Every structure is written in C-alpha cells, then in structure tokens.
Amino acid sequence: MKKIAIACDHAGFDYKEIIKKHLETHYEVKDFGTFSKDSVDYPDFVHPSANAVESGECDFGILICGSGQGVAITANKHQQIRCALCWMPELAELARKHNNANMIALPARFIASELAVDIVDKFLGTDFEGGRHEKRVAKISCC
Template identity: 75%
Template sequence: MKRKIAIAADHAGFEYKEIIKKHLEEQFDVQDFGTYSADSVDYPDFVHPAATSVENGDNELGILICGSGNGVQITANKHQKIRCALCWMPEIASLARQHNDANMISIPARFIAKELAIEIVDKFLSTGFEGGRHQNRVDKIAYC
C-alpha cells in the first residue's frame, strides 16, 4: 500500500506543485488540495484542508508550496497537531524530520530551482524521526 501524502499550493506554487505531484505519483498516493491553476488565490483556502488531512491521519505527511513558503507554513502551523517546517535545502528537510518530527514542509517556489524542490521533497519523505532526546522537545511544542 502506498503512503498517503497531501499537497497544496497557491498560485505562486502551482507550477512546482504539479511537477512535485508528477514526481511522486508512482511511489505515493498524492492527494491534491489545489490550487488547480496559476490564477491568484488565497492560500489558506487550500492549506487548511491539507493540514486537516494530515492532522486527522487521512494523509501521513504534507507538502505546501507558495512564493516564499512563509504564508503556507504559518497557516499550517495554526493546526494543533501540525509541525510544518520551511525548507529551502535538503539538509533542512532532513533535520526537520529527524529532530522536529515535522509532518509538513513548505517550499519557497520563488527562491529555489525546481530540481532543488524535488530533492527537498525526496529527503523529507525518506527521513524518519529520531525520537530519543528529541521526543521530549516535540512533546512540548503544542500549546493549549
């Protein structure tokens, strides 16, 4: 059974979303939450459903893309069980998984090459959480 991955983007990230989705579809069950064109949109309309799907366990992990990566990351992190990391290089994605148990990443489409975005996604999806000393820290992130 394929791992389930959520993906969403705004208009600035649409092209990257399509490229990443195509790259992943053979290996993963990718659920696309939009947007579905390069027409201007409000990113929370797509990020909230994607984040909810990860939060509820319908998707294991999530990938978000916008121009800077910031807006989608901020929105996703409003969800209690989401730990979304802004990643602009594979090493950041790896550490986000290993040390922070990040379950979503955001990618800044206007600042990195498409090939680098794919490397970041591949590293994120192939890296696990180390647990151990990091678990106690991750347990303290949620604030009620």
C-alpha cells in the same frame, strides 16, 4: 502506500504539478489545489491539507507558495502540525529527524524545481530519530 497531501497557491502551482508527478510513482497523492495560476488565497488550500494530515487521512503534507512563509504560518496554526520551511535538503532532513515535522513548505520563487524535488525526497525519506527529541516535540503543541 503512504498518502501525501499537497497544496499551493498560484505562485506554487507549477512546482506542485512537478512534485505531484514525481511522487505519484511511489505515493498516493491527494491534491488540495489550487488548480491553476489564477490568484488565490493560500489559506483556502492549506487548511484542508493540514486537516488531512492532522486527522491521519494523509501521512505527510507538502505546501508551496512564493516564499513558503504564508503556507507554513497557516499550517502551523493547527495544533498537531509541525510544518518546516525548507530551502535545502539538509533542513528537510533535520526537520524530520529532530522535529518530527509532518509538513514542509517550499519557497517556489527562491529555489529551482529540481531542488524542490530533492527537498521533498529527503523529507519523505527521513525518519524521526525520537530519543532526546521526543520530549521536545511533545512540548510544541499549546493544548
């Protein structure tokens, strides 16, 4: 069973709970918080979840904040993380197929919760194509 890291800030809390409940039927989900709608600093939750994906403890990660930008920027500071900001399923599909993204960021203030679930499903249900994309992905990391 694949293991999914999930984390959010206060703006993404409701979506995190909805997505987590949806995923728990087919995946093991590790919740890195936040655990309420109280204002928090998203890096405090993103870094531990990115560490879990980077180390192999979790297979993939899902991050949620108001715009998706802050969590994506933070996750992408990790050398082995490829986090894609996605607001439609097609972007999640291409992020997996062409970029071998291992985390996605969702903008809770700009998409419906049902769409967020569809995006997550597309992300987790899509494989990396490899081939011509492998050499490009290999060039992403700075180290």
